[in-house]
Amino acid sequence: MAGTEISVPPEQFTKSKEPELITEKALEEEEEGVCRARAHPSSEELEAESTHGALQAKIPGGELELLLAIREEGEKHILTLQTVHLTSEDAELQDLAPQRQEEVQAGSGLQSWVWRGDGSQQSPHPCVTISIQEEVYLLQEVEVMQLHVLEEKVTGASEGSRCAVSLAESCGSIKLMKGQEEEQLLAEGGSSEETEGQFSLLEVRPGDEGRVEIVLTISPLNIEKPALGQAHAEEANATESQKKTKEVKRTFHCDICTFTSSRISSLNRHMKTHTNEKPYTCHLCLKAFRTVTILRNHINTHTGTRPYKCDDCDMAFVTSGERARHRRYKHTHEKPFKCSMCAYASVEASKLKRHIRSHTGERPFQCHLCSYAGKDAYKVKRHMRTHSEATSKRARQEIP
């Protein structure tokens, strides 16, 4: 299938951003036999996705739910569901005879997806076949539709577990649901391709009754999954044999994002980034900060204390990062950010980003008084002088 591509109206899909696949209500729902991950990506985040060429998936009118089977016990997976252009060869894939078929309805707006699996286990990876109603997902040219499902290790999944992923357009939510059904056997036959070593995928083909079938190959990953309900630790990549043997390296997970660390102190520090708590207040300006380090740097900006002195000149800086950047600008001339379209290279990523706008013509900063748009914020600010000065000139002319 690699190579087969179907086309889906981009607006019909919302690509889930991997770090967003974290749940808010996962804990209580897990107790109900449902593992549910919900994310609320902001519009900015979705925008960012699109800028990377990834597809945006929006499900018109409601949620999209994807059922899939997890075969291995104690494994975690990242699933990427990707639509691809369909070719005539895909008809051959109809030979994949699913043994099971289920339809899922989740709410009024939900488009039905059909999970299918067969008993063949020839593939090293489990596969899932999903059918989508054709009126929802058109067999045209697709680029988009990428779903990342970060699945928790499935313990006690002897009966198997099913996961349902749903995208709700209205709120941008993604749900990960673990069902209680019996073990779903997995289909074999969809070609797979590794992407960044993370996932494999899948096959898209026309199904019956006007559906599109997507065969999803699941690659087991050694990725720790966020705990449900609270930050937790677990043994990284621990198999039973490994557990029995030796040195258990613990990995601590944030349950709000995909952050992991080998140190609990790092996790504890990280967890503060998910709160608005800023307990460290500058006594000079009353501005609050999350960490004492940031506060210290801030106070140095008041006092003029610049502890980081450049070895090659008389410049000094508040932070080591400023000094390092200064050294790249002035002394080492190291420019790690290189433009792929010309010879331009920059010390800073933001400069490269600004430079690329000169290639693309993008002008994201709009003047609110005229049609002028600038490629960076300061250009608009500078441009605004022309309005104020023009106004003042007129005023001077009108008032002799």
Place this chain on the structure above:
DNA sequence: GCTCGGTAGCGCCCCCTGCTGGA
């Protein structure tokens, strides 16, 4: 747990240069 070093990102300001229109 604290601290340091490094990285990332946004913002601000400045300089240099080319174009354009009016004096």
Place this chain on the structure above:
DNA sequence: TCCAGCAGGGGGCGCTACCGAGC
């Protein structure tokens, strides 16, 4: 022709935020 105004492109720094790792 000269010059001021304006915009494009880019350099450099200020500051905040975050994280890995050493102590």
